[in-house]
Amino acid sequence: xxxxxxxxxxxxxxxxxxxxxxxLTWWGIIAFMVIEGAFFALAMAAYFFLMAQEQExxxxxWSPPDLLAGTLFTAVMLLxxxxxxxxxxxxxxxxxxxxxxxxxxxxxxxxxxxxxxxFEFNSLNxxxxxxxxxxxxxxxxxxxxxxxxxxxxxxxxxxxxxKTPHGEDPRRLVDTDENALYxxxxxxxxxxxxxxxxxxxxxxx
Amino acid sequence: xxxxxxxxxxxPADVPxxxxxxxxxxxxxxxxxxxxxxPGFVGWLSxxxxxxxxRRYVITALVFLAxxxxxxxxxxxxxxxxxxxxxxxARYNEIFTMHGTxxxxxxxxxxxxxxxxxxxxxxxxxxxxxxxxxNAFSYWMYLAGGLLLWIAFVLNVGPDIGWFxxxxxxxxQFGVGKRVDIWAQMITFTEVAALAAAVSQTATLHKxxxxxxxLARMPIFVxxxxxxxxMVIFSMxxxxxxxxxxxxxxxxxxxxxxxxxxGDALLWQHxxxxxxxxxxxxxxxxxxxxxxxxVATFSRRSIVMYPIVVMSxxxxxxxxxxxxxxxxFATGLPRIGYSFYTAASMxxxxxxxxxxxxxxxxxxxxxxxxxxxxxxxIGFIFTFxxxxxxxxxxxxxxxxxxxxxxxxxxxxxHYVLIGGxxxxxLGAITYWFPKATGRLMSETxxxxxxxxxxxxFQLAFFPMHxxxxxxxxxxxxxxxxxxxxxxxxxxxxxxxxxxxxxxxLFVVNLVISARSxxxxxxxxxxxxxxxxxxxxxxxxxxFPHIPLVSSRTPLWDAGEKLPVVYGLRVEDRELxxxxxxxxxxxxxxxxxxxxxWPLIGTVATTAMFVCSxxxxxxxxxGVVPVALALTAWFWPKSPAPEREPVIS
Numbered sequence: 001x002x003x004x005x006x007x008x009x010x011x012x013x014x015x016x017x018x019x020x021x022x023x024l025t026w027w028g029i030i031a032f033m034v035i036e037g038a039f040f041a042l043a044m045a046a047y048f049f050l051m052a053q054e055q056e057x058x059x060x061x062w063s064p065p066d067l068l069a070g071t072l073f074t075a076v077m078l079l080x081x082x083x084x085x086x087x088x089x090x091x092x093x094x095x096x097x098x099x100x101x102x103x104x105x106x107x108x109x110x111x112x113x114x115x116x117x118x119f120e121f122n123s124l125n126x127x128x129x130x131x132x133x134x135x136x137x138x139x140x141x142x143x144x145x146x147x148x149x150x151x152x153x154x155x156x157x158x159x160x161x162x163k164t165p166h167g168e169d170p171r172r173l174v175d176t177d178e179n180a181l182y183x184x185x186x187x188x189x190x191x192x193x194x195x196x197x198x199x200x201x202x203x204x205x
Numbered sequence: 206x207x208x209x210x211x212x213x214x215x216x217p218a219d220v221p222x223x224x225x226x227x228x229x230x231x232x233x234x235x236x237x238x239x240x241x242x243x244p245g246f247v248g249w250l251s252x253x254x255x256x257x258x259x260r261r262y263v264i265t266a267l268v269f270l271a272x273x274x275x276x277x278x279x280x281x282x283x284x285x286x287x288x289x290x291x292x293x294x295a296r297y298n299e300i301f302t303m304h305g306t307x308x309x310x311x312x313x314x315x316x317x318x319x320x321x322x323x324x325x326x327x328x329x330x331x332x333x334x335x336x337x338x339x340n341a342f343s344y345w346m347y348l349a350g351g352l353l354l355w356i357a358f359v360l361n362v363g364p365d366i367g368w369f370x371x372x373x374x375x376x377x378q379f380g381v382g383k384r385v386d387i388w389a390q391m392i393t394f395t396e397v398a399a400l401a402a403a404v405s406q407t408a409t410l411h412k413x414x415x416x417x418x419x420l421a422r423m424p425i426f427v428x429x430x431x432x433x434x435x436m437v438i439f440s441m442x443x444x445x446x447x448x449x450x451x452x453x454x455x456x457x458x459x460x461x462x463x464x465x466x467x468g469d470a471l472l473w474q475h476x477x478x479x480x481x482x483x484x485x486x487x488x489x490x491x492x493x494x495x496x497x498x499x500v501a502t503f504s505r506r507s508i509v510m511y512p513i514v515v516m517s518x519x520x521x522x523x524x525x526x527x528x529x530x531x532x533x534f535a536t537g538l539p540r541i542g543y544s545f546y547t548a549a550s551m552x553x554x555x556x557x558x559x560x561x562x563x564x565x566x567x568x569x570x571x572x573x574x575x576x577x578x579x580x581x582x583i584g585f586i587f588t589f590x591x592x593x594x595x596x597x598x599x600x601x602x603x604x605x606x607x608x609x610x611x612x613x614x615x616x617x618x619h620y621v622l623i624g625g626x627x628x629x630x631l632g633a634i635t636y637w638f639p640k641a642t643g644r645l646m647s648e649t650x651x652x653x654x655x656x657x658x659x660x661x662f663q664l665a666f667f668p669m670h671x672x673x674x675x676x677x678x679x680x681x682x683x684x685x686x687x688x689x690x691x692x693x694x695x696x697x698x699x700x701x702x703x704x705x706x707x708x709x710l711f712v713v714n715l716v717i718s719a720r721s722x723x724x725x726x727x728x729x730x731x732x733x734x735x736x737x738x739x740x741x742x743x744x745x746x747x748f749p750h751i752p753l754v755s756s757r758t759p760l761w762d763a764g765e766k767l768p769v770v771y772g773l774r775v776e777d778r779e780l781x782x783x784x785x786x787x788x789x790x791x792x793x794x795x796x797x798x799x800x801x802w803p804l805i806g807t808v809a810t811t812a813m814f815v816c817s818x819x820x821x822x823x824x825x826x827g828v829v830p831v832a833l834a835l836t837a838w839f840w841p842k843s844p845a846p847e848r849e850p851v852i853s
Contacts, residue, residue, distance in 0.1 A: 007769060008768050008769065009770045012217050012222050013772075015792055016850050024335055024336075027411050034439070035442055039442045042446050046450075046461070046472055053467045059467065094213055128458070129457065131468075132463070135460050138459070171846075
């Protein structure tokens with residue numbers, strides 16, 4: 001039999017958006033972070049597995065990667081958290097004007113990082129087809145580059161969207177908040193990769 | 206125009222909403238208009254209805270099951286007699302590779318995800334799942350990956366390296382041509398599909414539960430879905446990374462698996478089995494969820510020791526990640542490694558055993574009705590216990606080293622996978638068939654098919670234990686006479702023919718019953734869970750009003766009237782989000798409208814993936830149309846935000 005309804009609570013006064021873990025997309029983003037985090041963790045495990053094949057790391061005659069580009073990248077990445085936090089706070093405060101001003105800044109930082117990343121590939125002192133050490137170093141940097149480029153693309157699209165009248169929709173501010181959350185994940189995952197690419201090959205010579 | 210801050214504080218708009226003033230036929234007409242697909246073929250392609258996607262998943266997976274089953278019969282005919290020459294060695298390599306790959310990647314995981322996509326939103330009392338466009342994208346990606354593999358096979362470039370593609374056989378030195386690349390790229394497709402579906406499920410089960418359905422009141426099948434979705438999220442990146450590295454070894458000359466340049470072929474095995482072992486449970490745990498639902502309904506009582514069953518599911522999900530090395534005992538391990546992975550492998554029998562005791566106790570305490578779904582459950586318990594016990598046997602290293610790569614292993618995993626997953630699946634299809642079609646399957650044909658499958662299965666696979674103990678290796682296209690292998694192989698072949706006849710009968714029953722089976726009432730089995738609170742088949746909006754849940758068996762406890770909440774918009778797609786633990790109503794959420802962009806995104810992604818088999822530059826060029834398609838997918842289609850949000 002099909003039951004007759006017995007009406008209890010009226011939900012019509014519930015809000016139509018919410019920030020953080022009350023938002024549905026927040027859960028989607030967390031799930032994708034876990035997926036990407038698993039990729040990085042496994043790639044790092046592969047790094048140590050391959051490292052165990054060698055007597056020293058980086059194996060001679062290859063030199064460890066040059067530090068300048070990678071360290072500059074890391075510094076810019078860490079500093080980017082300042083405007084990133086400002087955007088996140090502005091989005092939570094429904095301050096669309098501030099979000100509209102700051103998104104081009106984050107887009108420019110993304111462009112700058114992609115350019116520096118190009119120099120990083122050029123400073124690894126090994127090519128992907130030289131040996132397994134080169135392969136895994138390139139793999140880590142390539143994986144993180146897809147990360148950077150994806151979030152840069154997200155930010156560019158969001159910037160364009162926020163310039164339209166849709167920017168006044170509170171749900172777009174939730175998107176902005178979550179884009180800023182994702183950026184934190186991007187720079188946090190970079191830190192161990194930076195150590196693996198630039199410092200472990202120096203420390204285990 | 207109002208500012209964002211002003212908009213956030215606006216009271217709800219005065220638009221039609223369900224409730225005491227809008228209910229019954231008038232409500233259902235409005236909801237039907239809002240939630241139906243657009244008309245025509247494009248509307249069909251644009252569907253984001255979880256019931257459409259789930260049904261497509263299940264039907265496609267069953268087609269792949271049939272294709273892989275035909276290959277199994279071909280292998281059994283070849284092995285029926287010693288020194289047979291029906292199929293040559295090279296073709297046999299392709300056939301067993303295609304059989305295993307199709308069964309694992311294109312049938313077993315997708316069919317379970319398809320069932321989950323169809324059922325869970327109904328079981329938790331919501332109108333749709335989370336990210337339904339992502340779900341649609343998931344199906345199209347799965348279909349594209351399956352077509353890639355099978356078109357390649359038909360064109361004689363199918364893979365021939367076994368379903369787990371160990372290097373160096375699959376590496377650039379020995380795996381010449383494009384066969385391996387096609388296999389590896391099929392992996393990428395199916396992993397993207399599985400991950401997309403798992404993300405959708407995870408968000409759905411956290412946020413879409415009907416008000417009152419706290420975690421402690423979720424149906425056990427929903428718990429199994431949550432655990433397996435999380436397992437997919439944690440395990441599938443491993444095989445995607447591994448196959449990506451294999452492709453790059455083959456295409457751009459990296460050396461991940463090349464020992465000559467300090468790579469390691471065993472790295473592949475670790476990454477593959479870190480995914481591969483959890484995958485077995487990704488297939489098995491949903492099946493245990495089916496079993497719990499069927500046992501409860503047909504015993505006429507709720508499952509005994511619900512918390513133990515739920516904790517067993519969670520424990521199995523966690524332990525599954527600590528066992529992968531038992532697939533690698535024959536590669537040589539440190540002694541502590543042997544001990545650890547033996548202990549871990551044996552320990553997983555504990556939660557599984559607990560679940561089995563709970564089902565038996567439920568049957569014991571209840572009033573079991575031996576309908577076809579319950580027959581499959583009993584067949585499952587019998588068969589799976591045998592498979593589980595041989596699993597405990599080969600968790601012991603000395604025995605494993607004797608039996609590794611023999612037919613004993615083939616027997617073991619078919620007992621576990623067919624007995625443990627396919628039997629419950631067939632029971633589940635029979636059980637939920639009226640929900641999807643509005644008609645019941647024939648009990649008589651169902652019982653004949655069950656007994657043929659059950660007995661044919663034992664005839665096909667039990668002799669393989671004997672053949673394995675006699676030393677018959679897997680993956681050989683023939684064997685010499687006089688080694689005692691003739692009888693077990695002939696019996697296996699006969700059994701496999703019985704099983705295929707039985708599966709054919711099951712399909713005949715499906716087709717006949719779909720056309721002219723007995724009409725089903727909304728709750729034909731008098732089951733306790735929410736999917737039976739709506740009509741058979743469910744309308745596009747699932748429920749006219751969202752149920753309010755106050756127990757684990759809401760329909761058994763409801764009485765004449767089902768408590769519901771109300772106040773959702775009916776002229777736009779809207780549903781309610783609830784809090785994670787206690788499922789309190791929290792947010793009214795717009796649900797995306799149908800869209801062709803998931804399909805267009807799949808076409809763009811397919812072009813990129815397929816071309817990247819031939820050139821690495823395809824990734825750089827191909828990513829542009831993918832990015833454009835994804836942007837168009839998300840971009841709001843109206844010029845300005847609506848008064849209340851709509852995802853157009």
